[in-house]
Amino acid sequence: MGASGTLISIYPEDLTFLFELDKPCYCNLKVVNNSEHHVAFKVKTTSPRKYFVRPNASIVQPWDSCTITITLQAQKEYPPDMQCKDKFLIQSTKVAASTDMDEIPPNTFNKEVDKVIEEMKLKVVYTVPSGSSDDSGITSLGSRSFKLGSDDLTMLKNASIEEIQTIQRLKDERDTTLQQNQQMQRELDVIRRRRSRKSDAGFSLTFAAFAGLIGVLIGLLMSLIFPPPQAAA
Template sequence: AQGLSPTPPLPTTRCALLLTCSFVCSAGSGSRRRRGINQMSSGELLEIEPVELKFPFELKKQISCSLQLSNKTDDYVAFKVKTTNPKKYCVRPNTGVVLPRSTCDIIVTMQSQKESPVDMQCKDKFLVQSVIADPGSTVKDITPEMFTKESGKTVEECRLRVLYVSPPQPPSPVPEGSEEGSSPRPSVSDNGTLNASDLLVASRSFSESQEKSPEAMALISKLTDEKNSILLQNNKLRQEMDFLRREVSKQRARGFSLTVVVLIVVSGILLGYFLKK
């Protein structure tokens, strides 16, 4: 499986095969369930959506898609994302901790490609490993040994397949005369020939409409990048706020004064405000 160690087959009584055969969840022990055919995968620790990484393939252009991990447990869950082609993809973040009953958004970016794949087929795969971590763990506490089965821990593994899809088509031009301000149609003279000046105007209008298509595609790409950046910022802000809440709880347990608690909460709000900016 291209650099990924094979996993034992799953019991057919515990997990139904997806029709696309694109996603398999495996763990050292426990049952498996499936929710939403071809939409998400549900393991014991994490719920992963979507089940396939779909990239609208375009030559010489970076393409990104998002992946969401949802922690279904009351434990801290550490995760690690690996791929069979690490030079081709950038995963942010590729390791982290999902807090209890919370989510984490991951952005997978495919580097620009110089050649089109044969028949739009892709053999690349991703592996998402997850394991229960100690309470209060952060990304700094994650070590490679946590994801080795020899350590005695149950390591849950979810394999994802990469698919290439056709890029979105630019919007079709507005039919002539359907809106005000549209280009005038070339007139026809009495002898059935087109007027030369009207033909020139129509040709110029058609050329301008063709030039707008790359601009529209550039705008779509820019908006997609901004969306990915916002998702990462929101994820970081959510983790910071959860950390502050835990700190407040600890300080209350130690008998800190109300003034100290208020100062910590205000600091958290200000931190969130500056992160959004």
């Protein structure tokens, strides 16, 4: 399930973290543009020191989507009753197609007349690792279930719950690392494009200045070689 608005939809509608002490936890959000316009979004939270959001602001092209990775920093203690009061707010608004996703104007999300700013609130849910298995071949880890083959089931029957949880945690960390690497690669591509545009502009200015200097030098040289004729007395 997700939260839907006129401009964007958010999946899932709650931020669920598999909470473990002294370890960072991850959660992905998918932002889907429901419109034919370019839509800018910005992520805010009531606890900015606890969470790392990448990207915390960007632009989604028409009918396209974007993945946000939210990292809960490693915590030293469990919250009371595993209840979290943190909240997230995602603002979205239409922007011009020429807007640079890395240089979104600061006033983009200001509430002004004739500007529509949609806001969607998300709550945070903490879960703890837990596991159980039965003879049906269905193994439950946390809030997810997996259908296992006969070889996997035999292996799991001989393994402890802690070992199963460790295997699943390693898989989750691997998947999260791959997602973060993909996100970083996209950001590097954007930086390369920006540098390319800046280098092209710098080259054009340098070339123009150099050409102008050459023109001045040629003019001086011509005036020395071919002095203007003196007027007759």
